[in-house]
Every structure is written in structure tokens, then in C-alpha cells.
Amino acid sequence: MSQPSQQHPLLNTTGVSAAFLRSFLDDIKSTFPEDYGLLTTKDVCDKLIVPRTKAANCAYVDKLKEDAPDTLGRANIFVSHAWRYKITDVIATMLEFAAANSEDTSFFWLDLFVNNQNIALNLPQDWWSTTFKDSITSIGHSRHRSDPIPLTRAWCLWEIFCGLSQDGVRLSIQLPGAEEQELKKAILQESSAVLDALVRVRAERAQVWNTNDKEMIFKAIEDSVGFTILNEKVKDQMRAWCLNKVVQFVEQAKKECSVDPRVRALLCNRAGNILHRFGASQQAAEYFRQGLDLDRETLGDSHQDTATSYANLGSALDANGDVEEAMRCFQQCLDIQVDTIGKKHEDTAATLVNLGGSCTAKGDYDKAIQYYMDALTIQQQVLGKDHPAAATTLNNLGRAYSNKGDHDRAIQFYHTCLKIRLPKLGDKHPDTATAYSNIGSELKEKGEYENAVKHYEDCLNIQLVTLGKEHPETAGTYNNLGLVYKAQQDYERAVENFRTCLQIQLRTLGTTHANIATSYNNLGSTLKAMRKYEEALEYYEKALNMKISTVGEDHPSTAVSLLNIGRLHQATGKKERANEYYKRALRAFEATLGASHPHTVTASKFLAETATKSK
Structure with a gap:
């Protein structure tokens, strides 16, 4: 006789209220008065939840349906956590979330209470990869407590993945109030720690107690979105949350008159660094300006910290395409550094590198190379030949030589840079x-x-x-x-x-950044090759207008746009129009790159070609 098929439960979508969480926390304190603050979620499961539900072989919420039904409701917030968390921290974050939103209508799905812990380990893998995953959609809001632990645990990443892969599910990240100050302190001490933490998030390295669970989770991820996309989605959520927290810290400090202006200045600069590193350079520049104003007010115009603030602002402005103002900031920084710490210092070298970058952006490659070589000499003497800062300068030298058309020498610098970076980073x-x-x-x-x-x-x-x-x-x-x-x-x-x-x-x-113009140019040239001339011309004209407004007509990248439009007109038989654009491009190339540069030679060739054909 065949065995009847085993029926596995649907996911219980009952949630617990904030009132229950407060009473449960009191329950833990009275039951374990001496060590309740040290108990993890797993400890509470083993020592309290399972013993109370074992006889009935049910979930904890099933007992609550009889004893305290008014503390239950349909779950609308799914809570992801790690079993090694302290239970007091988990409950505290849930209560803080409820207080910040709507406590009366917040009902939390937490596996500790909602799953039958007597049989949870025996549920088959397909239950977790189908019923569990699909049911998160019906809950609709996934709340994740933020710290490094869950991002190294396979189950937490699985829960986050289940939320992010479903339409209509919103992910929130909650940090306990006590730990927000620790995050603020970490940002003040070293803003790069935020990026480093994100770099370490890699789902394929996640761990789990049960090897079979890990195999199920990894297979489900590989069969659907894959680890690269999962890592990308998780980090995008963490990045957005982190940047929002940084901005909150700064705005709170600005409102608190009692906060030391030096602390506000430091916080503004750290916030700017994080925003700038994550690509939000316009917002970063705003905070760098605030930090600079505070530094000048409290330290004066000749202090090393003021110099650093000038450098930070210059970097953000450079990224935004405001090269001239960026160079003024870098020069201000350099003047202070030469007077305070001298020429043979790593910070002075860093400013020389920044000035080289601005010269590169302006198309003045020879001057950029001189700045870079001066910086490299200082870095190798002060820091050593294999220092990451020296690697960055080697990278910049490669870029400058690339722009000059010397690709073999550029590769030489880039390879030297990579040899330093791989073992270091x-x-x-x-x-x-x-x-x-x-x-x-x-x-x-x-x-x-x-x-x-x-x-x-x-x-x-x-x-x-x-x-x-x-x-x-x-x-x-x-x-x-x-x-x-x-x-x-x-x-x-x-x-x-x-x-x-x-x-x-x-x-x-x-919409006005110089790099947008480059993308317009690239789309225009490719569409032109596909003989989609009208669409190509539209992109070319957008690119040219942006280039002229951002870097002016006498710039190599503007000349490229002029050259591209000339080629398009030539391809469509409008040779006189092509000739006009070639002349403008040639003037710009000669003024910035010189007569022997490959781009100049190409423009001259095209001009001669259309002049001959126009006769």
C-alpha cells in the first residue's frame, strides 16, 4: 500500500502587535532576570518558545489566539533577522519601527512566533523556495535590521531576496536607536568603512548552520536571478539606506545648537565623502561647502583641516564637471599645504594629483603629466613605490598618456598600477x-x-x-x-x-553633466553606422550643445562632436555643411592637442576631402 502524501502547512501570515512585543519583552526579563540581555533569538526559541508549545505542537501565535487574540492581526511587516541576534535588540528595533510608523496598524511576522518551531527544521526545501517565498508578497513589507551579521547569513539573504524579487514588496532597514550613535561615530572616524562594509557583502559567501539549507538557497538564487544581481539588489538597498542615514545625522547636528561646530564640520565632510564615493557628487558638494565654511570660521584660512575641506570640495566639483572652480579649490589647498606641511608630504602630493586631474579634464595633458610626475616622486619617496596612492598616480599618468595617443606607454603605467593594487586591495x-x-x-x-x-x-x-x-x-x-x-x-x-x-x-x-554629452555622441555615431541618420543627428546636436555649454568650443571633446556632425553631413551628401564643422573641429584640435595629434590629423584629412569634393 502506498503511503499517503504528506501535507505541508501554508505560511501562517498572522502578525504580532507592538503591545504583544512589549509584554513578551517583560516576560523574558521576569523569566531570565539575570541574563535576559545576553539571550539570542535562538536561546529564547530553545529555552522558552519550544518548551511552551511542545505539548500542543503548534506555533506561539496559535497559543496567543486563545490567550491574547487582541494582540494579533494579519501580518503586514515581515522581519528578517539572524538567530544570533540578541532578542532584546530585535524587539527594540521592531518597537522603534512601530513608533515611527503606525503602532496600531503594525503587525510583525517574525519566524520565532509565527512558525511552529517544533517542526520548522523538518519542513522540506521546496516549502521554503515556493510557499515561503510567495507568501512574502501577501505581507508586502519586509523590514531588515541592519548590521553586518545578516548579510553574512544565507537565510537572511534568502529572505531579502524573497522580498526584492516580488512585485509590491517594500524593503525597510531598521537600526536600533542605541546603535545609531555607533554608526554616527564610525562615520566620524572613518567614512570609508561604509564602502568597505558593502564591498564585503557577497551572497555566495554566506553561511548557514544546515548544509542542506545552504544548498537549497544557493540553488534557488542561481536558478532565478543569480548571485551578481542579488548582490547588486542587496547593496543598492543598503547603499540607499546608508546615505539616507548619513544625511539624517548631518541635518540633526545642524538643528542641535549645542553640537560643537567642529563636530558639525567633521560630520559634513564625512557625509560628503560617502555621498561622493557613491556617485552623489552634487549633494556631496553641498555638504563640503558647509564643512569648509565651518572650518574657515573656527580654524581660519591657513589650517590643514581647511586645506582638506578645499580638496574635498574640489573633488566633488570636478566630478560635477565644474573644472575651473575645482582647480581654484585645489590651488587654495596646495597653497595652505606648502605653507603648513611643506612640499615633501603625502597630502601635498595628493593635491598635485587633483590638479593633474583637472588639467586632464581641460585637455591640458602635458601640464597634467607634470603634476602627476611631481606627485609620484613625492609619494615614492615618502610612502614607498608599492603604496596605493602611488598606484593611483600611475593610473592617472596612464590616462594622460592615453589622451595624448601614446597607448603603449599608457598600458605600461596601467599594468604597473594593477600589480600594486591586486595584492593590496x-x-x-x-x-x-x-x-x-x-x-x-x-x-x-x-x-x-x-x-x-x-x-x-x-x-x-x-x-x-x-x-x-x-x-x-x-x-x-x-x-x-x-x-x-x-x-x-x-x-x-x-x-x-x-x-x-x-x-x-x-x-x-x-541632465547637464559633461558625460551625458559623451553618451549622446556615442549613440549618434552608432546610429549613423546603422544608417539611422535622423536619430543620429538628434543625438549629435544634443552632445554638441552640452559640450559647448560645459567646456567651451576649444576643447578636444567638443571638437569630437563637431567632427561627428561633419561626418554625418558628409555621409548624407551635405558636403558644404560638413566642411563648416570640420573647420571648427580642426581649430579646436590644433589649439588643444597640437598639429601632430592623431585627432588633428584626422580632422585635417576630412576637411581636405570635403574641400576637394566641393570644388
Whole structure:
């Protein structure tokens, strides 16, 4: 006789109220008066929940339906946590969430209470991957307590994944009030810790007590979105939450008159650093300005901290495309540093690097190389040849030589940079990604397309798990992949990558950033190659107008836009119009790059070609 099929329970969507949570917390304190503050969620499960429900073989909420039904309701908040959390912290965060929202209508789904803990370990894997996952949608709001533990536990990542992969589910992240001050302290001490924490979040490294559980979770992830997308989604949520917290801290400090202005200045600068690192440079500049004003007010115009604030503001302005004001800030910083700490100092070298970057943005590559070489000499003497700062300067030198058309020398600098970064930073760090990207760019220029794609994909994979998709640097890599595919005449894939790049840039940089113009140019040239001339001209004209308004007509990138429109007119038989644009492009190239630069030679060639054909 065949055995009857075993029926497994549907997910119980009953939730507990804030009133119950308060009474349960009192219950724990009275039951375990000496060590209640040390008990984890797992301890409470084993010592209190299971003993009270074992005889009835039921969930804790089933007992509450008889004893305290008024404390229950349909769950509308799903709580993700780690079993090693202290139960007092878990309940505290739930109560704080209820107080900040609507306590009377908040009902929490917490597995400790809602699942039958007597049989939870015996439920089959398909229950967790189907019934459990689908039921989160009916709850509709997933609340996650934030600290490093859950992001290293496979079950917590699974619960987050179940929420993020369902339509109509909103994820909130809650930090206990007592720990917000610890986060604030961490940001004040070292803002890079925030990015480092996100870098370490990798779902494929998550752990779990039960090996079978891990296999089920990993298989479900691999069969659906995959680890790269899961990491990206989790980090995007964490990044947004973190930036919101940083802004909250600063705004709170501004309202509290009793807060020391030095603390406010430091907090503004730390907040700016985090915002800038995550690509929110416009918002970062606002906080850097506030920090600079406070530094000048409290420390004066000749203090080293004031110099640092000038440098921070300059970096944000540079990222926003405001090169001239950025250079003024960097020069102010350099003047203070030379007077206070001297020329042979790592901070002075860093400012020289910043000035080199601004010169590069202006198209003055020879001056940029001089700044970089001066900085590199100081860094190697003071910090050593294998220091990460020296690697960054080597990277910048490679970029400057690339812009001059010396690709072999650029690759030499980039490889030297990568040799330093890999052992120092590892293979999953944004700066390592940059090194891969730069090498890929030079390989593309040399016509080594397949190798270039490999380097760009290595870069993109790192960026998706560290910076996230919604970041300007990630957008840049999509752009670079588009350029390679275009060079291979794979125009459909090129347009796909260019459009992805443009969409990210518009969301992260705004509509007037110089990089948007580059994306317009790239889309225009690819559509032109596909003979979609009207759409191509539309993008080219958008690019040209933006370039002129941001960097002026006498700039290499503006000249590229002029050249592109000339080529389009030439392709459609409008040779006189083409000739006009070639003349403007040639003037700009000669003024910025010189007569022997490949771009100048190309413009001259096209001009001669249309002049001959116009006769």
C-alpha cells in the first residue's frame, strides 16, 4: 500500500502587535532576570518558545489566539533577522519601527512566533523556495535590521531576496536607536568603512548552520536571478539606506545648537565623502561647502583641516564637471599645504594629483603629466613605490598618456598600477576595477577587441558587487563595452550598452553633466553606422550643445562632436555643411592637442576631402 502524501502547512501570515512585543519583552526579563540581555533569538526559541508549545505542537501565535487574540492581526511587516541576534535588540528595533510608523496598524511576522518551531527544521526545501517565498508578497513589507551579521547569513539573504524579487514588496532597514550613535561615530572616524562594509557583502559567501539549507538557497538564487544581481539588489538597498542615514545625522547636528561646530564640520565632510564615493557628487558638494565654511570660521584660512575641506570640495566639483572652480579649490589647498606641511608630504602630493586631474579634464595633458610626475616622486619617496596612492598616480599618468595617443606607454603605467593594487586591495575592489577598465580602453585603441571586452567585463563584475548598477563608474563601463562592440560592428549590442549607460547617467548625474554629452555622441555615431541618420543627428546636436555649454568650443571633446556632425553631413551628401564643422573641429584640435595629434590629423584629412569634393 502506498503511503499517503504528506501535507505541508501554508505560511501562517498572522502578525504580532507592538503591545504583544512589549509584554513578551517583560516576560523574558521576569523569566531570565539575570541574563535576559545576553539571550539570542535562538536561546529564547530553545529555552522558552519550544518548551511552551511542545505539548500542543503548534506555533506561539496559535497559543496567543486563545490567550491574547487582541494582540494579533494579519501580518503586514515581515522581519528578517539572524538567530544570533540578541532578542532584546530585535524587539527594540521592531518597537522603534512601530513608533515611527503606525503602532496600531503594525503587525510583525517574525519566524520565532509565527512558525511552529517544533517542526520548522523538518519542513522540506521546496516549502521554503515556493510557499515561503510567495507568501512574502501577501505581507508586502519586509523590514531588515541592519548590521553586518545578516548579510553574512544565507537565510537572511534568502529572505531579502524573497522580498526584492516580488512585485509590491517594500524593503525597510531598521537600526536600533542605541546603535545609531555607533554608526554616527564610525562615520566620524572613518567614512570609508561604509564602502568597505558593502564591498564585503557577497551572497555566495554566506553561511548557514544546515548544509542542506545552504544548498537549497544557493540553488534557488542561481536558478532565478543569480548571485551578481542579488548582490547588486542587496547593496543598492543598503547603499540607499546608508546615505539616507548619513544625511539624517548631518541635518540633526545642524538643528542641535549645542553640537560643537567642529563636530558639525567633521560630520559634513564625512557625509560628503560617502555621498561622493557613491556617485552623489552634487549633494556631496553641498555638504563640503558647509564643512569648509565651518572650518574657515573656527580654524581660519591657513589650517590643514581647511586645506582638506578645499580638496574635498574640489573633488566633488570636478566630478560635477565644474573644472575651473575645482582647480581654484585645489590651488587654495596646495597653497595652505606648502605653507603648513611643506612640499615633501603625502597630502601635498595628493593635491598635485587633483590638479593633474583637472588639467586632464581641460585637455591640458602635458601640464597634467607634470603634476602627476611631481606627485609620484613625492609619494615614492615618502610612502614607498608599492603604496596605493602611488598606484593611483600611475593610473592617472596612464590616462594622460592615453589622451595624448601614446597607448603603449599608457598600458605600461596601467599594468604597473594593477600589480600594486591586486595584492593590496584584492580582486573585488572598485580601484582594481578601474585598473582593468583602463587596460581595456588601451587594448581597444590598439584593436585587441576580444581582450578589451574581457578586461571591461572583469571591471563590470567588480563594480556591480561593490558600487552597484546605479553608479556613474558602472555606467562608464557599459559605455566602454559599447565602444568595443561598435568597433567590432556589433551595433545592436553597442546601442544596448550605450543606452544602459545613458539611463544610469541621467539618474545619477543629472541632465547637464559633461558625460551625458559623451553618451549622446556615442549613440549618434552608432546610429549613423546603422544608417539611422535622423536619430543620429538628434543625438549629435544634443552632445554638441552640452559640450559647448560645459567646456567651451576649444576643447578636444567638443571638437569630437563637431567632427561627428561633419561626418554625418558628409555621409548624407551635405558636403558644404560638413566642411563648416570640420573647420571648427580642426581649430579646436590644433589649439588643444597640437598639429601632430592623431585627432588633428584626422580632422585635417576630412576637411581636405570635403574641400576637394566641393570644388
